[in-house]
Amino acid sequence: MFWYLIQRLGAFCVTLAVASVLVFAVLELLPGNAAEVILGDTSTPEAVAALQAQLGLxxxxxxxxxxxxxxxxxxxxxxxxxxxxxxxxxxAERLRVTLPLAVMAMLLTTVLALGLGLYAAARHHKLGDVGVMALSQLGIAIPNFWFAILLILLFAVHLQWVGAGGFPGWSADEGGGPGPALRALLLPALSLALVQAAILARVTRSALLDVLRDDHMRTARAKGLSRRQALLRHGLRNAMIPVLTVAGLQFANLITGTIVVENVFVLPGIGRLVFQAVSNRDLIVVRDVVMLLVAVVVVVNLLVDLLYAWVDPRLRQNAA
Known part of the structure; x- marks a missing residue:
């Protein structure tokens, strides 16, 4: 396990170093220079020179x-x-919104996907399986911002259970609190989770059906376990490798995919920050946000690799 961890950490550091070079080089390759891009075509040479000195260009x-x-x-x-x-x-200020939103969306995705995938695999070729696959195909086809609009129309406009947008803050001093803050994040998290849950449910079902063909699963069925009991007791952990792979990619996508949803719900998170920075040509913010998102993706992939080793001990033995 020690050498496996060293290998993963080495790959993590190398990936971040290469990504930082690429992110920095992109700004260097912009036509003219970053100061001219930020100030626009109507800027004077004096203003460009002053901004170049401020940015260290x-x-x-x-x-x-x-x-x-x-x-x-x-x-x-x-x-x-x-x-x-x-x-x-x-x-740091914007992550107080985006990170809880992504975690909440990932929790909803995992619960929905594992439940639906297990339900469909246990009822293979039956009505429940066909219904789950049809719903998942619909979820994949509809973009999350459309789900966001539908959720606002239903729960905010017609039922008026929650607000249509905005974020009250995590403390009473900000005018909100944990309860109102979580309620404000519920619809955005659900709109993000529905699409990802549809994808992960199909992957979970496929992985569980593959495991069902293994010898140990046939032995479990021969001992009298139902398909559902065999999947829960013996199949779920063995099917987790492809599920973890997709789930890790999805969590990274939830972080990077909040730009549209945060703007739909007017949430002051990373997505709205980068949207405003691009509109204002604030390349310093754009560069650091992109680097942060790259780091999040790499960290999530590292955690997924470590989970692989926990789920499948053969990976630790091969790395030793």
Whole structure:
């Protein structure tokens, strides 16, 4: 297990290093320079020169890259052009909304997908299986922002159970509290989870049906266990490798896919921040947000790799 962990951590560090080079190089390859892109075509040479000095663009590229990466590692990031505050403070503030939203959406996705996938696999070729597959196909076909609009029309406009958008904050000092904050995130999380649950349910069903063909499952059935009991006791863990793979990718997609949903529900999260930064040509914020999203994806993949080793001990033995 130790060497397996070392290998995964090494791959994690290399991936982040390569990603940081690519993200930095993209800004370097922009036509003109970043200062001209931020200020627009109507900017004066004096304004461009002043912004270049503020951004450190008058320094060599290698020195600027080292300063950027060093600042990220120490939490000492550059000032946002649009907000005038360090991007680390902006990201920390917006993650208080986006991260709970993604976690809530992933929990809903996992519960729905595992339940529906297990139900469909236990009733293979029966009406329940056909119904779950039809619903999952519908869920895959409809984009999450359309689900978001439908949920707003139903629960906010017609039933008036929740608000149509906005975020009250996590504390009473902000005008909200844990209860109102979770209620404000419920519809966005559900709109994100429905599409992902449809995908994961199909993967779960397929993986469980493959496991059912194994010898140990036939032995369990021969001992008198029903299909559902055999799947729960002996099949679910053996089917988790493909499920974990897709679930890890989905959690990363939930983080990176909140841009549209947060704008539909007017949530002050990472998605809305990057949308505003692109609109304002605040490339400093865009660069740090992209790097944060890359880091989240890499961290999630690392955790999935570690879960592989926990679920399947053969991976630890092969890495040893």
């Amino acid at each position: 008058d320094q060599p590229a290698l020195q600027r890259y080292a300063a950027w990466v060093g600042g990220l590692l120490q939490g000492d990031t550059a000032l946002s052009i649009g907000y005038g505050t360090p991007t680390a403070d902006l990201l």
